[in-house]
Amino acid sequence: xxxxxxxxxxxxxxxxxxxxLEACLPAIRTHWQVAQVRLVYDSGRQKVDLRWLNRGWxxxxxxxxxxxxxxxxxxxxxxxxxxxxxxxLAMVAAWMTSVTLLGVTRAHRQRLVWxxxxxx
Numbered sequence: 476x477x478x479x480x481x482x483x484x485x486x487x488x489x490x491x492x493x494x495x496l497e498a499c500l501p502a503i504r505t506h507w508q509v510a511q512v513r514l515v516y517d518s519g520r521q522k523v524d525l526r527w528l529n530r531g532w533x534x535x536x537x538x539x540x541x542x543x544x545x546x547x548x549x550x551x552x553x554x555x556x557x558x559x560x561x562x563x564l565a566m567v568a569a570w571m572t573s574v575t576l577l578g579v580t581r582a583h584r585q586r587l588v589w590x591x592x593x594x595x
């Protein structure tokens with residue numbers, strides 16, 4: 476078995492630091508104080524879903540619909556409103572593009588005149 480002499484020193488240092496920190500911690504003596512701490516902890520957990528926020532961009536990107544279409548996503552209302560606005564603009568742009576392409580194909584199919592000799 477390999478023995479690393481620094482481990483004993485680091486362990487003693489860590490135990491000393493933990494003892495100092497333990498002396499600084501407030502003592503919770505009553506059930507009411509425990510309940511208050513638990514309420515604060517749970518309210519923080521409800522505000523932020525760290526599992527969702529700790530995902531990387533490529534893991535979060537497929538769930539864009541969670542942000543746009545649900546109110547349970549852990550993002551601010553401004554970010555949600557911005558994404559919903561961008562989604563609506565993209566839908567309008569897609570609709571306008573499809574109408575334009577349908578008109579162009581209809582004009583081409585009916586051999587309508589293009590350019591300078593366009594009928595008025």
